Amino acid sequence: MNGGPSARFEHPSVEPVKTVTSEALKSTPLAAAHAALGARLTPFAGYAMPVQYPAGILKEHLWTRAHAGLFDVSHMGPAFLELTAPTGDGEADHRAVAAAVEPLVCGDVRGLKPGQFRYTLLLNAAGGVLDDLMIGRPAGPDQQGRLYLVVNAGTKEADFAAIATAGGGAARLSRADDGALIAVQGPEAVAVVEPLIPGVAGLGFMTFAEFPFEGHVLTVSRSGYTGEDGYEILAPAALAEGLWARLMADDRVAAVGLGARDSLRLEAGLPLYGHDADETTSPVEAALTFALSRRRLKARDFPGAARIAAELADGPARVRVGLKVLQGAPAREGAAITDPEGTAIGVVTSGGFSPSLGGPIAMGYVPPASAAPGTALCVVVRGRSQAAVVAELPFTRHRYFRKPKPAQEVADHAFHQGS
Helix, strand or coil: CCCCCHHHHHCCCCCCCCCCCCCCCCCCCCCCHHHHCCEEEEEEECCCEEEEECCHHHHHHHHHHHHHEEEEEEEEEEEEEECCCCCCCCHHHHHHHHHHHHHCCCCCCCCCCEEEEEEEECCCCCCCEEEEEECCCCHHHHCCCEEEEEECHHHHHHHHEEEEEHHCCCEEEEECCCEEEEEECCCCCCHCCCCCCCCHHCCCCEEEEEEEEEEEEEEECCCCCCCEEEEEEECCCHHHHHHHHHHCCCCEEEECCHHHHHHHHHHHCCCCCCCCEEECCCCCCCCHHHHCCHHHHHCCCCCHHHHHHHHHHHHCCCEEEEEEECCCCCCCCEEECCCCCCCEEEEEEEEEEEEECCEEEEEEEHHHHHCCCCEEEEEEEECEEEEEEEEECCCCCCCCCCCCCCCHHHHHHHHHHHH
């Protein structure tokens, strides 16, 4: 089988791309594989990362939506937090390790079920977002009192320091960012990965498990950052190139860089930390209220809870929205958002061309009075006002795989929602 992305995209004439590196930048365990594929590298969060391959961002994006894109996201911050002295009582040990990290985040870590992964937010005292991250509870009875974490690349040093400090003597943080984190995303991801790692097809969206592979263990979550079904695979560095090569040997797979990863997540309406949310932004403003635990809100036992509760009750001063740009060039980060009369009311935080929709899209912040889908607005690009309209997020439908819930679980959920 042909492992080259340019052949799969049927791109007959691709200009050579330059590889730009710096001795000051870190490399992932897949650096040699990227070089062999002719990747164009860019500095990102202290790493030399592939921004695109010879076929280009547009084709990589569309391939992921139709087939399976392969991403190196080893620059991210995977880690494990585990009790230093577990008791052997699984539920008690989980509650204890959850108690170590919950004071930093707004999510319900204590309520995680075995094998469940959850998106949450690391907050400062003012309720601003310091990072968004994933926290999971392992499924194995012998792994209770342990949490699997994945934080953002640009904030991982500060995140790890805060989490390690919160653990104190009760829980220790073990970094796993010396290995490889490989994402396989797209409608054919399951068909590609299951033969290599038997059992992953049994995972549902936002669950994870450990799987044996060539004498080692892989941590595989059914999650991602594209809006598509797929997996993120944490592998020891020694397995990285071999696993990448075996995935690339499948004709349904093509390597995809950070450029298409960004356009995919933008279409999916997913925020990019440091752009669409930062330490001044609350979860309510960022339209991330789903990440707020009801139990935690009731107890107000997380940083910034008073501000967040007030915004939930009275409304925030601004809110993140999607925008379709109806004419002209894409509106990039920093572009002003105005009302039709030209009065500035907000700012674009992410923007670009949508390959799936065939036109420019963006996300940004506006007052709630201007946030309803269908509201006519304008964006200012290079001094010119361009018509735009508020659009519902996500721009493209999420295609995550969710297992049907057992009837008893549905009944229990309905009971608790009403209580």
